[in-house]
Amino acid sequence: MDEAVGTRWSGETLTFSHHDPERLLAGVRLVAHVVLPGDRRAFSYDEGDRAWRLSVTLDAWRLEYRLELRHASGDIAVVCDPENPRRVGSAFGDWSVAERADYVEPAWLRLPGAEGSWRELTIPTPTLNADVWARIWSPAGAGGHVLVAHDGPEYDKMADLGQYSAAMVGSARLPPHHLVLLAPGARNEWYSANPAYAHALAREVLPRLRAELGTTRPAVGMGTSLGGLAMLHAQRRYPNVFAGLFLQSGSYFRPRLDPQESKFPWFQRIVRFAGRLVGAAGISGRTAAVPITMTCGRVEENLGNNREMALALRRLGYPAELFEVPDAHNFTGWRDAFDPYLTDLLRRVWTPVQDRGDHELKVAKWRRS
Secondary structure, three states, X not given: OEHHHOEEEEOOEEEEEEEOOOOOEXXXXXXXXXXXXXXXXXXXXXXXXXXXXXXXXXXXXXXXXXXXXXXXXXXXXXXXXXXXXXEEOOOOOOEEEXXXXXXXXXXXXXXXXXXXXXXXXXXXXXXXXXXXXXXXXXXXXXXXXXXXXXXXXXXXXXXXXXXXHHHHHHOOOOOOOEEEEEOOOOHHHHOOOOHHHHHHHHHHHHHXXXXXXXXXXXXXXXXXXXXXXXXXXXXXXXXXXXXXEEEEOOOOOOXXXXXHHOOOOOHHHHHHHHHHHHHOOOOOOOOOOOXXXXXXXXXXXXXXXXXXXXXXXXXXXXXXXXXXXXXXXXXXXXXXXXXXXXHHHHHHHHOOHHHHHHHHHHHHHHHHO
């Protein structure tokens, strides 16, 4: 409940208010990357309260949003909610955020982390005629376990991925591991099911990382949106380069489900890749059946294509799971899904069967402390 700042939750209903006592505005509209029943986004003016109001039903813990203010002159401004001081950062600037009363941040955000060192690495990729920049965190005893993240700097800055790894190692919930944050470079072009990028990642970036870290083990790859799509695309073309994948809100565009994305420059390239997977029948001989964990927000546009892709991957022989979380397409929602979903995937990949009993005892001890 947040009536003082003009937003109010009641169950799954979120009500917005924007005061305009002199009715200077011609209209107010909600801007949010969510699917709403009836796509109701336009506010109505309440003559009694002299305010613009909108109520929406939302199966989520929180909503990141802006307001589109339309003036009588025809000018339009998209702004954070002036009556709500709460803000959250994104790759495209700040958004207002409304949190339901039952929303709780992950406990690992407040845990002490394992000590580790950071270093930077620039990796030339002749295939792309460009460098790929990486930032690497390594704690003591990291050994051969490697987690590689697309959009890595953004994941760290806005979803606290570095703190997650340090907290999981410090609490003995995960074994010591290297965390590699890959900068996106020419993101839209590279991450859009691009064969050249997949080749550069599999044959130039990952081998250089393995040499740098002194390991021969395949990494676990993770990514969000286009970054998740690119990880899956690379694994399909080079089946043995990853030991597992953690894919959040992947952009597996399909014409039927995602017509709003049709103006994206590489839409058809993504559609062809996703269509081949969805249309494939039975187990593929190219498949290295690595475990795949997917998460997606219950109220985001990508939910339909993620459900379809999860079914397709299982049909192709992957042990793939999709978990729908009460949020949308944003870094906080992705962060909140790290534990338990990423934790469980990494334990499954990194903890040998014979060692899992001891590991479970360590986890139980940590949870009691």
